[in-house]
Amino acid sequence: MTTAEIFTAGLNPMQKEAVLYLNGPCLVLAGAGSGKTRVITQKIAYLLQVCGYPARGVLALTFTNKAAREMAHRIQSLLGKGPTKGLTLSTFHSLGVRMLREEAELLGLKREFSILDAEDALGIIQDMLATTDKGRLRGAAHTISLWKNALMGPDEAERAAQTPTELDAARVYRSYEATLKAYQAVDFDDLVKLPAQLLEQNEEARLRWQHRIRYLLVDEYQDTNACQYRLVQLLTGERAMFTAVGDDDQAIYAWRGATMENLARLTTDYTGIKVIKLEQNYRSVQRILQAANNVITRNPKLFEKQLWSDLGVGEPITVKPMDNEEAEAESVGMQISAGRFERQAEWRDFAILYRSNHQARILEQALRSLNIPYSISGGQSFFDKAEIRDILSYLRLIANDNDDPAFIRAVTTPKRGIGRQTLLALGEYAVSKKLSLFMAIFEPDIGEYIPERQLQSLLTFGRFIQNMQKRAGRRAGQPRDAERQAQAEPAGLLLDELLRVINYEHYLYDMFEEKPAETRWLNVLELVSWLKRKAEEDGMSLYELVQHIALISMLERGEEEEPNAVKLSTLHASKGLEYPHVYLVGVEEGLLPHQGRDDEEGDPERAEESLSTRIQEERRLMYVGITRAQRSLHLSWCRRRRRAREDLVREPSRFIEEMGLEGAAPQQADEHAALSPRERLGMLKALLDGKNKTAR
C-alpha cells in the first residue's frame, strides 16, 4: 500500500476522491450520515502525513467547540499527538477571537478587549430603546444581529429599513456600535464580522493570513451566514485551497441569519469547483433512513440526492401517543432502563432529543427519579448563572478597564454603598470626559460630582482592581509585554485573593437562604478550580482565560459531559452527532413544527410565504433528528400539554405521517402494555440496580 492508500483505506471511492482532490476548491454535498465529517478528518490526516503540509498551515472550522474536540480526537487516533501540533480545529468564533487578538492594533482594539454576551448586549440596547418590553428588546437585538451577519453596517441598515420598527432598530444599531467601541468590547457577531472586514479592507493583513492558511476545511457549510462565507473567501483568496462539506437538507439556522444558498453560491463563485456527492449512509438502518428520506422529500430540492444504507432493515420505528408530558418523560425513562438491559447497551448509547429547551426540565426529573445518569446540552449554561457572572465581571474588569457593563456589575456586587444615583453621576461625568466609568473614578475633579463617602468607596474598589491588574501582568491602560507577562502572578493565586477580598461567600450567605447560598458558593468554587486547571494546562494568562470563557458561555451551553450517561439535547444541538438509540419526544403540531411567532402582521401573502419557509426549516430539523439514530428510533407526542397556565389539546405532528411508517396505526397510550414481559423485567432490574448513580 502507498501512504496515500493507507490514509484513505476504508473510504468509498467518492470519499477517496474528496480526500485526494487538491487541484482547487472542493465541495462535498451529501445527506446525513454519509461520511462528510469523516472526509474532513481523513483529509486533514492525508494533508499532514502524505502531502507534507505543516500542521500550522491547516485550519478546519466546525460548528461547535465540541465538534472541534471530537475532530481533534479522531485525528489524533489516526496520527498520534505529535504531527497534529499547531493544527487549528476551531469554530468560526474561536478563530475570530484569535484573529482579533492578533490584529487588535489594526482594528483599534486593545488586545484585552471584552466579549459581551447576549445579556450585556441587551442591557445596552435597553438603555437606547428606553423600553422594558422584552419582546421589543429582543426583536431589536435580533434585527441588529441579522444585519451584522449579513455584513451590513448602520448606514446600510438604515437604507434597508422599511418599517418604523426597523428604522428604530437601525438608529439603535448606530449608537450600539459606538458604545461597543467605547467599551473596547465586541459582541458575538463581531467575532466573525470584524475579521472579515479587516481582511476586506487591509491588503497586508489579508495576504498575511492567506499565506499562513495553506488549506482550509469547513464542516456544516449549509449553516454559514454571509459573514462566514466572506471570511472563508478572504482567507483562501485566489488559490482557493479549501474543502467545504454540507447538506442543504440539514440547514437549521436560517433564523440566525444562515443561508443555505451559500452552498449553491460556491458553485457560481468558483466555477471550477469540484462537486462530490456521497450516497451511502453508514449510520442508520434502512427503516430509519427511509423515514428520513420520506420526510425531507417534501421540501423543495436545491440538489438532487440519493441515500442508501446496507446496515439492514432494522427494527420498526415506534410512535407513542401519551397523555401528558410527565407520562411521556416517565415512559421514555422506563423504556431506556429496560432497553439498556434488554440490549446490553450502555447509558451513553441513548439520546433523548426535543425541540425546545423548556422540555428538558420534566425529562430531567423523570430520569433522576429513575436513577438514570444523564448529561444535558442546550440548557442554561453554568456560565449564565448569576454568581458566575458576578465573579467573571471582576475578571473582565481586571482584563479590560473600559468594560463598563463589567464595572457596573462588579462595583455593585457585593453592595458597597454605591447606588444608582452615584452611577448616573459617574456615567455623566465619564461621557463628558470620554472616559470609561472605571477610569473616571480616578479623575482629580470627580469629587465635585460625587459625595465623599461614595467616592471613597469607589476609590477603594478602583485601587483594588488596579492592584490586581498590575499583578496579573499588566498596568492599567498599557498593553502587556513579554517581560511584564513573565512577572505575572499565577491566575490561581489572584483568584483566591479576589474571592477573599470581596468576601463573596459571606455575601451569598447574607443574601440567600442557607441551601441556595451553599449551591451558589459551590458553583463559584467549581469555576475557580476549573480556571486554575485551565490556566495550568493550557498556559493561559488571566486575559486569555477571560476571553475563552466568554466563548464557551455563548456557544456550548453546559456541555461539561458525563462520560457514560443518557444524552439530553435539543435538536439544534444534536447536529452532526449520532446515537444507537434515539427518543424523539414532543413530536406534535405546535412544538415540532414549532408554532413560531406571529410577526408578519398585515400582509397575508408574506405571512403565507413565511409560514411555508418556516415549516420547511422545521422539516429539516425533523430530518436532523431522525438521522441521529443508528439502530432504533422512538417517537412520542402528548395529547395534552401545559403551557404557562394553559392546558392545551395537541395533535400528532404532520411529520409523523410524512415518515410513511408501515402499520402506523397509533399505539395505545398504555406504555406498560407496550413493553414485553422481558422488557418489564429489565426495567425493574434496572431500577433496583443500586450501582446506578445519577448524574446530578
Ligand SMILES: Nc1ncnc2c1ncn2[C@@H]1O[C@H](COP(=O)(O)OP(=O)(O)OP(=O)(O)O)[C@@H](O)[C@H]1O
Ligand atoms: N467509508 C466508511 N466506512 C465505514 N463507516 C463510515 C465510512 N464513512 C463514514 N463512516 C461512519 O459513518 C458515520 C457517519 O459519518 P459522518 O459523521 O462523517 O457523516 P456526516 O455526513 O458528517 O453526517 P451528518 O450529516 O449527520 O453530519 C460515522 O460513524 C462514520 O465513522
Ligand SMILES: [Mg+2]
Ligand atoms: Mg457531519
